Amino acid sequence: MRTAYRVETVRAAERALMARLPAGTLMARAAAGLAAACAELLRPRLYGARVVLLVGSGDNGGDALYAGARLARRGAAVTAVLLNEERAHPGGLAALRAAGGRAAGAAGAERLIARARLVVDGITGIGGRGGLRQDAAGPAAAAAEHGVPVVAVDLPSGVDADTGEVHGAAVRAALTVTFGAWKPGLLVDPARALAGEVRLVDIGLGPELPPEPDLVAFDDADAAALLPRPEAESDKYRRGVIGIAAGSARYPGAAVLTVGGALRGGAGAVRYAGPAGGGVIGRYPETLVSEGRPSEAGRVQAWVVGPGLGGGPEAAATVADVLAADVPVLVDADGLHSIDPERLRARSAPTVLTPHAGEAAALLGTSRDRVESARLASVSELAVRYGAVALLKGSTTLIAEPGPGGPEGRGRVLANTTGTPWLATAGSGDVLSGLIGALLAAGLAPLDAAALGAHLHGLAGRAAPVPPMASTVTEALPGVWAALSPRR
Numbered sequence: 001m002r003t004a005y006r007v008e009t010v011r012a013a014e015r016a017l018m019a020r021l022p023a024g025t026l027m028a029r030a031a032a033g034l035a036a037a038c039a040e041l042l043r044p045r046l047y048g049a050r051v052v053l054l055v056g057s058g059d060n061g062g063d064a065l066y067a068g069a070r071l072a073r074r075g076a077a078v079t080a081v082l083l084n085e086e087r088a089h090p091g092g093l094a095a096l097r098a099a100g101g102r103a104a105g106a107a108g109a110e111r112l113i114a115r116a117r118l119v120v121d122g123i124t125g126i127g128g129r130g131g132l133r134q135d136a137a138g139p140a141a142a143a144a145e146h147g148v149p150v151v152a153v154d155l156p157s158g159v160d161a162d163t164g165e166v167h168g169a170a171v172r173a174a175l176t177v178t179f180g181a182w183k184p185g186l187l188v189d190p191a192r193a194l195a196g197e198v199r200l201v202d203i204g205l206g207p208e209l210p211p212e213p214d215l216v217a218f219d220d221a222d223a224a225a226l227l228p229r230p231e232a233e234s235d236k237y238r239r240g241v242i243g244i245a246a247g248s249a250r251y252p253g254a255a256v257l258t259v260g261g262a263l264r265g266g267a268g269a270v271r272y273a274g275p276a277g278g279g280v281i282g283r284y285p286e287t288l289v290s291e292g293r294p295s296e297a298g299r300v301q302a303w304v305v306g307p308g309l310g311g312g313p314e315a316a317a318t319v320a321d322v323l324a325a326d327v328p329v330l331v332d333a334d335g336l337h338s339i340d341p342e343r344l345r346a347r348s349a350p351t352v353l354t355p356h357a358g359e360a361a362a363l364l365g366t367s368r369d370r371v372e373s374a375r376l377a378s379v380s381e382l383a384v385r386y387g388a389v390a391l392l393k394g395s396t397t398l399i400a401e402p403g404p405g406g407p408e409g410r411g412r413v414l415a416n417t418t419g420t421p422w423l424a425t426a427g428s429g430d431v432l433s434g435l436i437g438a439l440l441a442a443g444l445a446p447l448d449a450a451a452l453g454a455h456l457h458g459l460a461g462r463a464a465p466v467p468p469m470a471s472t473v474t475e476a477l478p479g480v481w482a483a484l485s486p487r488r
């Protein structure tokens with residue numbers, strides 16, 4: 001599990017740790033980890049390799065300078081571009097010079113960068129505010145222009161560490177070496193996309209960090225631990241019976257895809273209620289289909305409502321009928337057009353909403369751009385306003401629960417990083433809904449079901465033959481499941 005902490009928490013932990021250690025210890029640890037990562041990138045010829053350090057006026061620049069000194073001692077040709085010559089970290093600068101490195105002003109930065117094999121971004125770390133200032137934006141752009149790989153120190157400069165928002169120019173890194181703990185911004189787009197690969201360097205901060213992180217991302221082991229496993233005495237109800245109200249005369253395929261996601265999500269049985277039963281049976285004869293209202297379909301332990309439902313009063317009536325059931329309900333796609341926050345908050349069983357950015361914007365009464373640029377705030381706001389677990393789809397999917405426990409009285413938030421842009425294909429969201437629905441029916445807590453579903457769906461999107469389509473993503477699920485949890 002990757003656990004991320006906001007800047008104020010990281011700073012408090014650093015203060016507590018620093019108080020027990022000789023001065024400079026943490027920066028030395030950070031610089032050692034950073035230099036090792038740079039040396040690895042420069043393999044097999046570190047000796048003579050031209051490295052440019054972009055050095056801002058804080059400790060982030062200090063990390064870059066001390067790491068540069070280590071690389072210079074091993075024979076690299078290191079030049080520090082000092083963006084603010086008076087305020088560059090004095091100890092770091094002296095160490096670089098003593099190791100044979102050079103320092104230059106910002107004027108010649110582009111020429112140096114054009115000839116470099118590696119640029120180290122030590123402009124700002126957790127002390128950065130807003131996008132890069134103009135003096136820093138130029139050298140950052142030069143690295144991109146000349147195709148020189150950038151290693152970001154702690155964070156790509158210009159991104160917001162706490163939110164992943166990017167307000168202005170920012171560095172695009174191939175690798176980010178972050179210290180002590182992940183920062184939320186490294187898991188949330190648009191910042192995540194600028195961070196490249198992220199490596200965490202242990203500087204001993206762990207024992208000082210609080211038990212509740214601000215943002216969490218599952219690894220495969222976390223997903224594997226949550227996978228439902230049938231017991232010897234399991235029957236279909238113990239494994240979970242899921243009801244699906246999806247599809248319409250106009251969009252029959254959504255019903256088939258949602259049912260497929262549910263079956264491949266391990267449901268004990270799937271009940272389908274709606275007008276597309278014929279197509280569903282044709283593809284998945286194991287489904288129990290009926291044409292009446294969902295409430296007449298028989299006993300289920302969770303519902304999925306919405307994919308391909310179409311609009312209008314009939315769709316709204318179907319959503320209302322499902323929401324009246326006293327079991328967990330996942331609302332997706334067309335189902336999201338007719339939900340009311342008051343009604344959802346009044347439900348006694350949990351609700352899960354799975355919008356993409358456009359649908360989330362409509363639910364929040366804002367613009368799609370605003371949702372995409374402030375994903376963390378948007379997903380938390382959805383969860384709180386609707387009293388539901390909210391899953392905001394995207395290149396990094398975010399999942400938030402309502403209620404106390406997190407920052408500002410909000411609930412826990414999870415980021416899913418297994419996704420791929422290939423999953424942006426028609427019907428892919430229907431498969432995700434069915435999959436999460438099956439996990440809800442199996443009895444997983446809504447936040448876990450949504451996070452596990454997103455994790456599996458992302459892995460399946462990667463495992464499906466390229467180019468994937470919704471049905472091949474569905475068929476990749478068993479392989480993904482088996483890889484996480486070999487059958488007993």
Ligand SMILES: NC(=O)C1=CN([C@@H]2O[C@H](COP(=O)(O)OP(=O)(O)OC[C@H]3O[C@@H](n4cnc5c(N)ncnc54)[C@H](O)[C@@H]3O)[C@@H](O)[C@H]2O)[C@@H](O)CC1
Binds near residue numbers: 015123
């Ligand atoms: N506190 C600690 O114990 C440790 C801190 N470390 C490093 O120290 C960093 C934090 O250092 P600081 O608190 O000095 O802050 P930073 O170095 O992150 O940034 C602050 C400086 O950047 C300037 N700045 C702010 N926004 C800017 C912008 N948009 N464009 C250009 N310049 C801008 C400010 O004027 C200030 O001088 C961490 O990210 C990490 O790299 C590491 O050495 C590990 C230990």
Ligand SMILES: [K+]
Binds near residue numbers: 155
């Ligand atoms: K940086």
